[in-house]
Amino acid sequence: MPLIPWRKKTVTEQPKQLSPWEAFRSELNRWFEDMEREIFGGGFWPSAVGGFVPPVDVSEDEKHIVVRAEVPGLRPEDLELSVSGNQLTLTGEKREARESRSAGVYQSECRYGRFVRLVELPGAVDPEKVEAELANGVLTVKLTKLGETAGRRIPIKVR
Amino acid sequence: MADEKRMRRTPEEGHVEHLRQGVCYLPLVDIVEKAEEIILKADIPGTRPENIDVNFEDGILTIYAKVDPRQEPGTQYLLREYGVGDYHRSFQVSEAIDASRITAEYADGVLTLHLPKAEAARPRKIPVQVSS
Numbered sequence: 001m002p003l004i005p006w007r008k009k010t011v012t013e014q015p016k017q018l019s020p021w022e023a024f025r026s027e028l029n030r031w032f033e034d035m036e037r038e039i040f041g042g043g044f045w046p047s048a049v050g051g052f053v054p055p056v057d058v059s060e061d062e063k064h065i066v067v068r069a070e071v072p073g074l075r076p077e078d079l080e081l082s083v084s085g086n087q088l089t090l091t092g093e094k095r096e097a098r099e100s101r102s103a104g105v106y107q108s109e110c111r112y113g114r115f116v117r118l119v120e121l122p123g124a125v126d127p128e129k130v131e132a133e134l135a136n137g138v139l140t141v142k143l144t145k146l147g148e149t150a151g152r153r154i155p156i157k158v159r
Numbered sequence: 160m161a162d163e164k165r166m167r168r169t170p171e172e173g174h175v176e177h178l179r180q181g182v183c184y185l186p187l188v189d190i191v192e193k194a195e196e197i198i199l200k201a202d203i204p205g206t207r208p209e210n211i212d213v214n215f216e217d218g219i220l221t222i223y224a225k226v227d228p229r230q231e232p233g234t235q236y237l238l239r240e241y242g243v244g245d246y247h248r249s250f251q252v253s254e255a256i257d258a259s260r261i262t263a264e265y266a267d268g269v270l271t272l273h274l275p276k277a278e279a280a281r282p283r284k285i286p287v288q289v290s291s
Contacts, residue, residue: 055240055241056238056240056241057236057238057239057240057241058238058239059234059235059236059237060235060237061235068229070204070205070241070268071204071268072203072204072267072268072269073202073267073268073269074267074268104191104192104193105189105190105191105192106190106191106192107188107189107190108189108190109187109188109189110187110188110189110200110202111187119238122237136204136205136206136207136265136267136268137202137204137205137267137268137269138204138205138229138268
């Protein structure tokens with residue numbers, strides 16, 4: 001095998017020494033995060049079959065909700081977005097290059113296939129005001145909150 | 160399975176050269192062998208061609224990609240399934256690869272490396288002569 005992942009044989013010095021407890025905790029956190037994504041991520045368990053499901057982050061400010069997804073290898077025509085109520089649906093397909101099926105595969109870590117990803121939004125959004133942008137494998141969707149849900153401050157009266 | 164999981168975007172441990180703050184991620188790769196070359200595809204979303212450094216030295220092929228931060232600290236996240244950081248991964252390459260002709264391209268967040276096999280390692284069809 002002319003090409004193998006390279007690892008240094010000895011780890012001489014670690015940049016930051018974690019205490020055994022911290023290391024244990026961060027390891028557990030990582031397991032749980034992976035597990036949560038497998039079980040709850042992406043609608044009705046499509047990841048259980050081992051296909052590609054894009055990881056997502058959702059952030060909000062007073063007027064907007066921004067959803068970002070990592071979709072390496074997808075072109076705009078491979079993606080479809082729809083909004084209804086407080087739900088954003090991401091549908092798409094990560095295609096595997098045809099050559100890789102016929103030829104010998106050494107190592108296959110990347111996932112391929114169709115996916116449907118439902119993202120629950122914190123409130124209703126205006127379906128007319130959605131901007132989506134795809135650049136270098138990162139999809140950014142900017143949604144505008146509907147008036148009544150945009151962060152309202154509730155004053156507390158003093159009697 | 161557990162190992163495979165860990166491979167996905169696991170912050171690198173041990174041999175990282177920290178060029179800047181933050182974590183480094185191992186990109187996921189597919190490696191495919193063809194008759195003439197070996198193709199390596201790495202998922203490295205969120206970077207730009209000018210920020211990718213592919214280096215070949217002493218038989219070690221190294222991929223390093225600088226990623227612009229896009230999850231600003233202080234942002235209110237409702238959901239965050241991935242982290243943003245640089246990508247770094249190394250591979251040991253045998254002599255059967257013609258290192259001088261390695262080419263790389265980056266499109267849609269995927270880095271594709273073409274590693275041409277050295278002349279000696281290519282399959283050759285040997286004609287069989289009929290002896291009379």
